[in-house]
Amino acid sequence: MKFTGTKDYIATDDLTIAVNAAVTLERPLLIKGEPGTGKTELAKQVASGLGLTMIEWNVKSTTKAQQGLYEYDAVSRLRDSQLGEQKVHDVSNYIRKGKLWQAFEADEKVVLLIDEIDKADIEFPNDLLQELDKMEFYVYETGQTIAAKHRPIVIITSNNEKELPDAFLRRCFFHYIRFPDVETLKQIVTVHHPGIKESLLTTALTQFFELREQPGLKKKPSTSEVLDWLKLLLAEDLTAEDLKRDGANALPKLHGALLKNEQDVHLFERLAFMARGER
Secondary structure, X not given: OOXXXXXXXXXXXXXXXXXXXXXXXXXXXXXXXXXXXXXXXXXXXXXXXXXXXXXXXXXXXXXXXXXXXXXXXXXXXXXXXXXXOHHHHOHHHHEEEOHHHHHHHOOOOEEEEEEOHHHOOOHHHHHOHHHHHHOEEEEOOOOEEEEOOOOOEEEEEEOOOOOOOHHHHHOOEEEEEOOOOHHHHHHHHHHHOOOOOHHHHHHHHHHHHHHHOOOOOOOOOOHHHHHHHHHHHHXXXXXXXXXXXXXXXXXXXXXXXXXOOHHHHHHHHHHHXXXXXXX
16 A cells, blocks of 8 residues: 555655655654644545545634544533433443544544644643554443454654644654645646646746745745636736736735735835835
């Protein structure tokens, strides 16, 4: 079982090596990188490329590790007991299966995505150590052990918002998705916008990288944002000639797709003001 990328996802050699190493080692693959570099999409494409079903667990700041295993609805059971419901005698009626349980009981191997694990509190990764290592957990209410029928391919993403515990990192295979270079980004763009003209693509990406590498930028635009920007340029039927700027206009056309806070917009407005003053 080897992942080689898909027609919809440009995977670099080091990324495919990381995916296949994690599959071989049967370790969770921890993916880090800037927001918008395709971490979540990678899990979807690994599932597609290997012909597997994907189960997605989106982590939030309020998410607890226990929710990934199961939740016991004691309130509903108490209410049903007061109403004289017969199903109260079977506690399993009040067990809600989590995403790990779903992945463990699947009849075939699946891809389990734990998305943005760094959003949860610091104890969240530690609380999943044994379950991800042994691929089983115990349900106290029913006295049963849930063990994985087929060890899932676990892909965990992080935006580096907080440090993850060493004990957790030790159990993972790690890969950092670097921001793509110009040639790789061109390949990514042509997958999403196959009819784009070379002149427009070259001019747009030149402006994009100039903007992205501007010193003092608070938030650098990501891969997903440049794809959105190009979609707008194509929708407006703009050409490479339309994108040309003079020194007095430092902001690219439709820059709202690339710059997402007022500080960065003001930075380029100041640059334009300085350029006008030097003329």
